[in-house]
Amino acid sequence: MTPEELSAAIRTVLSQACAEGSLSLPEAEIPEPRVERPRNRDHGDWATNVAMQLAKRAGTNPRALAELLSPRLAEVDGVASVEIAGPGFLNIRLDAASAGELARSVVEAGRAYGRNDSLSGQHINLEYVSANPTGPVHLGGARWAAVGDSLARILAACGARVTREYYFNDHGGQIDHFANSLLASARGQATPENGYGGAYIAEIAARVTADEAAAGRPDPAGLPDAEAAEVFRAGGVALMFDSIKAELHAFRSDFDVFFHEDSLHTSGAVDRAIAKLRERGAIYDHEGAIWLRTTDFGDDKDRVLIKSDGNAAYFAADLAYFLDKRERGADCAIYLLGADHHGYVGRMMAMCAAFGDTPEVNMQIIIGQFVNLVKDGAPVRMSKRAGTIVTMEDLVEAVGVDAARYALARSSMDSTIDIDLDLLASSSNDNPVYYVQYAHARTCSVARNAAEHGVSRDAGFDPAALDDPADSALLGVLAQYPATVAQAAGLREQHRVARYLESLAAAYHTWYGSTRVTPRGDDAVTPGHxxxxxxxxxxGQVLANGLDLLGVSAPERM
Structure with a gap:
């Protein structure tokens, strides 16, 4: 019996009690009963607080309602016993056959096990990474690539239509500094103030020069400064962005939309967004500038959109971009931002409200903390190619895509993480990705060994044969997977899937040491095998499904 089936059975019992008058509650007010694993498995397989939840509305006390429900639940097929605990908890123990049926359900569902429709009908625009095209993806961007792609997979597994989006910052001063850095490199000059260093600058400058020569155009380094800078800007940004896309693709993080910031300014989208807010009374003019009255919506001060010199403030593009997402059909726009953007949250939520939308519903902002690399017990400070930062490429080169993605996705996003390169490159149980992947490989090895010994699923399935305490413990962990996926999606917390997989791997390794799938010696194959x-x-199926949600492979041999 799955948690969903048990919840439905409890609801049926409640409905029957309402129909016969023993429960004074309109049937329409009966919620979907929630069942959870008790912290102490000695208390049973499942627990529900439905009696405590409904007692007040039914005009009784939780204990009395639990006493009404307990004998009725005990008569449900597959339920072995029901005990009342504390003020009204119901602890439910299933018989072995009912508990064991979960194994068949998982195998028959295959890749679909754990997927649900809790977010069906929702269109979620998920924006992440969005690094400036002025250098390789740094370690913070790598964290957002792993987290963002994992979240997208989890949300889609819960029925949402997800648009993976990268905001391409191709407008503003940083692009100017990038172009000037390329020009200085091509001319053999020192990196300009506020410019970019690193070997990649020289590489891109050389490629722009070679591309111009191949097209029959003069060496851009010899052109007047403004004209030369424009050539390096156009060519350099295109090359850098192609490189970023290739890095992300190799990291298994692909996008549906690459949105160009510059298009917001050239298309008139900024002016249109301001006009829309002016119609709503949220815009005012002061000292030659145009302001958004964000203090009306909880911000600590009003924000300038168009400065007195006529240039747009950065926040003006944010307005136009959010409006564009909503007009493209997004019910919820989720932004994954680094810790240095924490101060933007208030103004962004105020802007959302100014458009008439609901903060935390139509707009959600997830702030992520920093990532530190450690090797040989000391911090890793420098990149081979970027010069001053550690890049995603450096991390992947050191430990591989699987280990990098898993390490970056397994922690809560609001926590700073230290990644030990020596640990992630090791084949030990202390390495979390190895621990989980090895569990999957072991399930495949056990299946191959079973086939060699004549043990086959084609022989049928007797769920009651799963009568060992280790079977029960493992089934209990397996049953938690669908709820874990739904919770990870609802809370936007991808790390819950990773931590679940580690608990499943631990339960499996314990089970492996306690039971047998193949007979000993010349013993006959039994229904238990x-x-x-x-x-x-x-x-094995659940481990593969969960790893897939994190964009990590499930090897069959290790």
Whole structure:
């Protein structure tokens, strides 16, 4: 019996009690009962607080309602016993056959196990990475690539239509500094003030020069400064962005939309967004500048949109960009931003409200903390290619895509993380990605070994044969996977999937040491061997499904 089936059974019992008058509550007010694993498995397989949840509305106390429900639930097929605990908790124990049916459910569902429709009908625009095209993707961008792509997979697994979006910052002063850095490199000059260093600048400058020569155009380094800078800007940004896309693709982080910031200014989108807000009474003019009255919506001060010199403030593009996302059909725009953007949250939420939308519903902002690399017990400070920063490419070169993605996605985004390169490159149980991947590889090895010993799922499935305490413990962890996925999607917390996989791997390794899928010596194959092969394969399926949500491979051999 799955948690969903047990929840439905509890609701049926409640409905029957309402119909016969023993429960004074309109049936329409009966919620979907929530069932959870008790912290102490000695208390049963599942627990529900539905009696405490409904007692007041039913005009009774939780304990009395629990006493009404307990004998009725005990009669449900698959329920072995029901006990009342504390003020009205119901602890439910399933019989072995009912508990064991989960293994068949998982295997038969395959890749679909754990997927749900909790976010069906929602269109979510998820923007992440969005690094300036002025250098390789740095370590912070790598964290957002891993987290953002994992979140997109998890949200889609819960039925949402997800648009993965990269905001291409191709407008403003940083692009000017980048172009001037390329020009200085091509001319053999020192990096200008506020410019970019690193070997990649020289590489791109040389490629722009070569591309111009191949097209029959003069050496751009010999052109007048303004004309030369424009050639290096256009060519350099295009080359850098192609490089960023290639890095992200190799990291298994692809995007549906690459949105160009410059288009907001050239298309009139900024002016249109300001006009829309002016119609709503949220815009005012002061000292030659145009302001958004963000203090009306909780911000600490009003924000300038168009400065007195006629140039747009950066925040003006944010307005136009959010409006564009909403007009493209996004019900919710999620922004994944670094810790240095924490001060932007208030004004962004105020802007959302100024458009008549609901902050935290139509706009959500997730702030991520920094990432530190450690090797040989000391911080890793320098990049081979970028000169001053550690890049995603450096991390992948050191530990591979699987380990890099998993390490970056397994922690809560509001925590600073230290990544130990020596640990991630090791084949030990202390390495979390190795621990989980090895569990999957072990399930495949057990299945191959079972086939060699004549143990096959084709022999049928007797769920009651899963009667060992280790079977029960492993089934209990397996059953938590769908709720974990739904919770990870609802809370926008991808790390819950990773931590679940680690707990499943631990339960599986314990089970592996306590039970057998194959007979000893010349012993006959029993229903217990076959049933445990089903359970073994169910674990392998869930590990593969969960790793896929994190963009990590599930190897069959290690």
């Amino acid at each position: 076959v049933a445990r092969l089903w359970l073994n394969d169910a674990v």
